[in-house]
Amino acid sequence: MQQSIKTSEALFAQAQIMIPGGVNSPVRAFRSVGGTPRFFAKAQGAYGWDADGNRYVDYICSWGPAIVGHAHPEVIAAVQKAAADGLSFGAPTAAEVEIAEWIRSHLPSMEMMRLTSSGTEATMSAIRVARGYTGRSKIIKFEGCYHGHVDSLLVKAGSGLLTFGNPTSAGVPKSFAEETLVLDYNDIEGIQACFAEHGPQIAGVIVEPIAGNMNLVKPREGFLEALRAACDAHGAVLIFDEVMTGFRVGPQGVQGLSGIRPDLTTLGKVIGGGMPMGAFGGRKDIMQCVAPLGPVYQAGTLSGNPVAVAAGLATLRLISAPGFFDQLTAMTAQLMQDLQSIAHESGEENFCADSVGGMFGIYFSKSPPVTFEDVNQSNRDQFNRFFHAMLKRGVYLAPSAFEAGFLSIAHAGEPIAQTLQAARESFKEIIGAR
Numbered sequence: 001m002q003q004s005i006k007t008s009e010a011l012f013a014q015a016q017i018m019i020p021g022g023v024n025s026p027v028r029a030f031r032s033v034g035g036t037p038r039f040f041a042k043a044q045g046a047y048g049w050d051a052d053g054n055r056y057v058d059y060i061c062s063w064g065p066a067i068v069g070h071a072h073p074e075v076i077a078a079v080q081k082a083a084a085d086g087l088s089f090g091a092p093t094a095a096e097v098e099i100a101e102w103i104r105s106h107l108p109s110m111e112m113m114r115l116t117s118s119g120t121e122a123t124m125s126a127i128r129v130a131r132g133y134t135g136r137s138k139i140i141k142f143e144g145c146y147h148g149h150v151d152s153l154l155v156k157a158g159s160g161l162l163t164f165g166n167p168t169s170a171g172v173p174k175s176f177a178e179e180t181l182v183l184d185y186n187d188i189e190g191i192q193a194c195f196a197e198h199g200p201q202i203a204g205v206i207v208e209p210i211a212g213n214m215n216l217v218k219p220r221e222g223f224l225e226a227l228r229a230a231c232d233a234h235g236a237v238l239i240f241d242e243v244m245t246g247f248r249v250g251p252q253g254v255q256g257l258s259g260i261r262p263d264l265t266t267l268g269k270v271i272g273g274g275m276p277m278g279a280f281g282g283r284k285d286i287m288q289c290v291a292p293l294g295p296v297y298q299a300g301t302l303s304g305n306p307v308a309v310a311a312g313l314a315t316l317r318l319i320s321a322p323g324f325f326d327q328l329t330a331m332t333a334q335l336m337q338d339l340q341s342i343a344h345e346s347g348e349e350n351f352c353a354d355s356v357g358g359m360f361g362i363y364f365s366k367s368p369p370v371t372f373e374d375v376n377q378s379n380r381d382q383f384n385r386f387f388h389a390m391l392k393r394g395v396y397l398a399p400s401a402f403e404a405g406f407l408s409i410a411h412a413g414e415p416i417a418q419t420l421q422a423a424r425e426s427f428k429e430i431i432g433a434r
């Protein structure tokens with residue numbers, strides 16, 4: 001089933017002359033797994049086609065947004081209708097009010113909100129609001145959580161306990177990184193110790209309440225509760241970054257699943273239905289700090305873009321269908337269970353899988369990770385072999401052991417059957433090769 005990828009190879013060679021790494025977002029470059037990235041030509045339902053005409057069952061789903069399947073006819077119709085009425089006005093529209101109402105009815109913690117054009121803008125703005133509201137400057141983040149390419153969040157832990165962060169990217173001044181405290185995900189004592197030492201300076205805590213940017217890592221019992229309690233005790237703002245998990249793990253995000261109410265929430269990915277969109281919002285008294293009501297400046301020429309809002313609203317309507325999340329959750333869990341059985345039957349004991357809603361993690365380790373270090377310890381070489389074995393059989397997984405995977409409702413039936421067959425052959429191949 002080895003495909004020809006001549007066009008992708010040629011495009012990649014040409015792209016690398018003009019675009020750093022040949023891609024407009026780094027993970028697309030396949031650096032972690034090696035090989036040639038596939039240039040996509042189109043996608044429909046659960047499938048994507050590359051520029052050479054090879055078909056793949058797509059488990060990236062645009063990193064989450066394609067939850068109803070690619071190019072769903074109702075989403076496309078909504079986009080076409082909105083586009084025909086004008087692409088952008090720089091003035092408010094009725095659809096923005098409608099999507100804000102829809103979001104608030106599902107995530108009641110978002111009493112007021114602003115729309116943005118990306119998840120990064122949402123997290124950047126939420127942090128500014130937390131700082132403006134509290135008059136403090138320090139932010140806590142967790143190792144392995146990703147919140148977009150915001151300067152003060154491209155930071156990793158320094159050496160030693162409770163040190164200030166070091167930049168993970170060139171171009172981020174050390175002085176910015178020093179405003180960020182980096183703790184281990186799921187380390188409850190770490191939170192308490194950090195607040196005990198720095199409480200009066202901490203503006204807020206930003207967390208992926210279920211982490212999806214170091215593969216899928218769930219919060220341990222009591223972790224989110226400890227964050228809520230520490231923020232309450234010290235007057236800090238708790239920010240749930242639900243850019244990935246919002247309308248992906250369930251209709252009310254992780255806040256619905258956990259019952260923990262954040263002060264601010266950031267959204268993106270699914271709420272744009274495949275178009276560029278994000279949102280941040282939360283407690284009214286905090287969001288009233290945002291201009292023009294308050295002193296925190298935030299703006300966007302294309303924020304609330306009518307075409308993006310139309311795609312988002314159409315997607316949100318589709319996932320509101322009765323039983324949508326029950327079906328997606330059950331399908332995803334069953335696929336993970338089947339992959340794990342196939343791995344073990346093939347003799348790959350060092351494999352496990354987990355999921356929440358339509359988001360999943362596959363791990364070349366004995367048990368699901370709890371920290372970033374656990375993910376680091378998994379067998380990444382074996383993951384890379386598995387990735388390529390699946391890819392050549394027409395199954396497109398995320399090209400890194402540090403990424404989560406995504407299903408759409410359109411994966412039911414044939415796409416999943418093809419995936420399981422590919423997995424049987426792939427595990428055999430990678431075991432044989434070891």
Ligand SMILES: *Cc1c(COP(=O)(O)O)cnc(C)c1O
Nearest residue numbers: 118119120146147148243244268
């Ligand atoms: C994708 C993501 C972001 C960044 O969103 P962009 O739209 O890529 O800027 C922020 N936070 C989380 C949790 C994400 O998964």
